[in-house]
Amino acid sequence: MPNTDRDFIQSIERGFAVLIAFDERNPNPTLAEIAAETGLSRPAVRRILLTLQRLGYVNGVDGRWSLTPRVLSIGQHFSATHALTEAAQPHLLRIAEETGESASLGVLDGTEVVYAARVPVRRIMSINVSVGTRVPAYATSMGRALLAWSPEDRVSWVIENSRFERLGPATVTDPDELRAELADIRRRGYAITSEELERGLISLAVPVRDATGGAVGVLASSTSTGRSTLDEFRTEVEPLLTRAARRLSIDMGFREVPRS
Structure with a gap:
């Protein structure tokens, strides 16, 4: 579905892009690494990570981020x-x-x-x-x-x-x-x-x-x-x-x- 479709919510797309950036190659990426992987700006990635952290899906320690077991509830990309x-x-x-x-x-x-x-x-x-x-x-x-x-x-x-x-x-x-x-x-x-x-x-x-x-x-x-x-x-x-x-x-x- 193209991004111009009026039913397409780009913020959700970006949120999933950040979640997918966690993989076997880099399970504990930095904000900069996620930005490079997704093509999103660092401020945008920061806002998404802080939102996901508040919701309980990611955790940040010493500048590196990791998925939490809570993402099992959506059954994808953990x-x-x-x-x-x-x-x-x-x-x-x-x-x-x-x-x-x-x-x-x-x-x-x-x-x-x-x-x-x-x-x-x-x-x-x-x-x-x-x-x-x-x-x-x-x-x-x-x-x-x-x-x-x-x-x-x-x-x-x-x-x-x-x-x-x-x-x-x-x-x-x-x-x-x-x-x-x-x-x-x-x-x-x-x-x-x-x-x-x-x-x-x-x-x-x-x-x-x-x-x-x-x-x-x-x-x-x-x-x-x-x-x-x-x-x-x-x-x-x-x-x-x-x-x-x-x-x-x-x-x-x-x-x-x-x-x-």
Whole structure:
């Protein structure tokens, strides 16, 4: 349809042009790079990015921009997450088969974790979990594994905007305690929670990292206190999740730096 058509809205065209500029070659472009890619002026790109940021579709950190999982709701041009979801499927199936428990892929969106893919095995949670379900990041192993490898400004924003309600018998409701837990998670490489999101739920999550080293998602497995203890679950599941997350991270472009 030509731009002269009176039903054609050019501002929407420009908005989608900016969204499409995020791709596998440059998932975290600068404003100048987006302007060069789209042919739009820098002031126009800036206004579009700030609008998309206010709507929750992009995020800007240190002069570079990235798509947020919210663009999954329109189903287009979130190539990084789409690739992650597709690549995660065989790993999730293997985790579920080897553990006999549900396996999930989660991504961070605002203060919440969104289930981007899931292989259910047993109904272990009273809440109905499916793809698209959202859970608070502060009270979940998935959220903590994502936050532990997030930039400090994003961690601070999530903490400042979380309500820290007590959802289970052991929910962490103190921001300082959560920060200390995030530091521990980063040291040991995984997050584990017990009876924080709800009574009887144990969950373990390991980050999936991309070429930047940041967490683009997490692989997680859950069980109930009636089926396993915290230590038993950690011993049996953590090595499986860690191996799967490392392989998936390599698929996403992550390369570990050899220790000298």
